[in-house]
Amino acid sequence: MESKTGGGDWEGMEGIVRAGTGGGDCQGMEGIVRSGGREWVDNECILMHKDGNLELKNSRLGLAQMEEGSVLLRTELAEVCGTDVHLLHGRLDLVPYPIIPGHVGVGRVHTTIGPVCDVAGVPVLKGDMVTFLDVLDTCNSCLTCLVDKQTTRCPQRRVIGITCPARDSDIKGLLGCWSSFIYLPPKTKIIRLPDALPPSVFMAGGCGLPTALHAVDRANVKLMDRVIVQGSGPVGLLAAVLALQSGAGQVIVIGAPAHRLQVVEAFGVDATINIQEITDPSERLRLVEELTVGRLGDIVIEATGRPEAVGEGLSLCRNGGTYVVVGQYTDNGDVSINPHYLINRKHVVIKGCWGSDFSHFYRGVQFMARHKNLPWHQVVSKVFSLKEARKALSCIENLELFKALLKPHSSLG
Numbered sequence: 001m002e003s004k005t006g007g008g009d010w011e012g013m014e015g016i017v018r019a020g021t022g023g024g025d026c027q028g029m030e031g032i033v034r035s036g037g038r039e040w041v042d043n044e045c046i047l048m049h050k051d052g053n054l055e056l057k058n059s060r061l062g063l064a065q066m067e068e069g070s071v072l073l074r075t076e077l078a079e080v081c082g083t084d085v086h087l088l089h090g091r092l093d094l095v096p097y098p099i100i101p102g103h104v105g106v107g108r109v110h111t112t113i114g115p116v117c118d119v120a121g122v123p124v125l126k127g128d129m130v131t132f133l134d135v136l137d138t139c140n141s142c143l144t145c146l147v148d149k150q151t152t153r154c155p156q157r158r159v160i161g162i163t164c165p166a167r168d169s170d171i172k173g174l175l176g177c178w179s180s181f182i183y184l185p186p187k188t189k190i191i192r193l194p195d196a197l198p199p200s201v202f203m204a205g206g207c208g209l210p211t212a213l214h215a216v217d218r219a220n221v222k223l224m225d226r227v228i229v230q231g232s233g234p235v236g237l238l239a240a241v242l243a244l245q246s247g248a249g250q251v252i253v254i255g256a257p258a259h260r261l262q263v264v265e266a267f268g269v270d271a272t273i274n275i276q277e278i279t280d281p282s283e284r285l286r287l288v289e290e291l292t293v294g295r296l297g298d299i300v301i302e303a304t305g306r307p308e309a310v311g312e313g314l315s316l317c318r319n320g321g322t323y324v325v326v327g328q329y330t331d332n333g334d335v336s337i338n339p340h341y342l343i344n345r346k347h348v349v350i351k352g353c354w355g356s357d358f359s360h361f362y363r364g365v366q367f368m369a370r371h372k373n374l375p376w377h378q379v380v381s382k383v384f385s386l387k388e389a390r391k392a393l394s395c396i397e398n399l400e401l402f403k404a405l406l407k408p409h410s411s412l413g
C-alpha cells in the first residue's frame with residue numbers, strides 16, 4: 001500500500017485539523033478547516049484500483065461542493081466483507097475502478113446541506129449516529145421496478161462502495177465507507193441508530209443482515225419449520241439467527257471452519273455439521289436425516305458461494321420443501337444436478353435471492369436493536385485501521401476471522 005498526502009498540514013487524530021501557517025482562521029472542531037472564508041475537511045480513504053492495488057489517499061476537500069439535500073458523515077465503523085474480497089480480485093461486473101470500498105458503515109452526521117430528513121420524516125441533525133442504505137438510484141420508473149416489482153434488479157441501481165466511482169478531488173466522490181468521511185447524495189435513505197444500539201453491535205449484523213433477512217423472507221419460515229442453512233459465514237449465521245427468531249422448530253448449520261461454527265452455536269442453533277470433518281456429502285445427508293428423524297428440511301438456505309452446494313442443498317429439502325439460493329453472488333462456474341430426483345420428483349420450490357431493498361435494511365436495524373443482547377461480540381473478530389485494510393481483507397478471504405471492521409480516525413496499527 002502506498003501513501004500519498006495532499007495539500008495542507010494536518011493531523012489525523014480524531015479528525016482534528018490544525019491550521020497550516022497560511023490562510024486565516026482555522027478551528028480544530030470536527031475536522032473542519034476554515035481557510036479563505038471556505039470550509040474544508042481533510043479526508044483519508046482507501047482507493048481500490050482495478051489491478052488490486054490499495055492506495056491510501058489523503059486529500060483536502062471543500063464542503064462548498066456538497067449538493068442541496070446531501071449529508072457528510074464522519075465515519076465511525078466500516079465493514080470489510082466478502083464483497084470487498086470479490087472486488088479486490090475483479091470478480092464483479094461493471095465496477096468503475098478506482099472505487100472507495102465499503103458498502104456498509106456507520107457514521108456521525110458532520111454536515112447537512114439544507115433540511116434533510118430520515119425516512120420517518122424526522123430531521124437528520126449534526127451529531128446523529130446514522131447508517132444508510134448503500135443502494136442509490138433505484139429508479140422506480142422502469143419496467144423492472146414498476147411492473148415486475150423487482151427493485152433489487154433495477155438497471156439504474158448503483159451501490160455505494162461497489163459501483164460508484166471514486167473522485168478524489170471532489171467531496172461528492174466519497175462514495176464508500178473505507179474513508180474518514182462518507183458523502184451521502186440527496187435522497188440517500190438514512191436511518192438513525194436507536195440510542196440503545198451501539199455502532200459496534202449494529203455492525204455485527206452489518207451487510208450480511210439485510211441479505212439474510214431477504215433470504216429468510218423469501219423462505220417464508222413458519223412456526224416449527226426445520227431449517228437447514230448451508231454456509232457459516234455472516235450471511236449463513238444471520239439466516240440461522242433470523243430463522244430461529246422467526247419460530248423455526250429446528251435449525252441446522254452446515255459449514256466450516258470450526259471457529260465459525262462455534263460462533264454459530266453460541267446463537268443457539270440446534271446442530272452444526274463441519275464440512276471439513278464430514279467431507280462426504282452423502283454422509284452429511286445421512287446426518288441431517290438422523291437429526292430430522294428422516295424428514296429433512298422444510299426449508300434449506302444456501303449461503304456458501306460454492307456451486308457444488310446447490311445439488312447437496314436440494315437433496316436436503318423434504319418433498320415440497322423450499323430452497324433459497326442467496327450465496328451465489330459471483331460466477332463460480334457451472335454445476336450439474338439431477339433434475340428428476342432433485343427437482344421434479346421432490347416437488348421443491350427453488351427461489352433465487354438477489355440483493356436487498358430498504359425494507360430489509362430498515363427491519364435489520366430494528367432487529368439488531370431488539371436483539372442487541374445476543375452474543376454479537378463473538379461476531380466482530382477484529383477492528384483494523386484504514387492502513388491495515390489489506391490485512392483485514394486477507395483475514396476475511398482466508399476465513400481467519402468471522403468479521404473485520406475498519407475504524408478510520410484511529411491510530412490502530
Ligand SMILES: [Zn+2]
Nearest residue numbers: 139142145154
Ligand atoms: Zn428501475
Ligand SMILES: [Zn+2]
Nearest residue numbers: 081082083207
Ligand atoms: Zn458486504
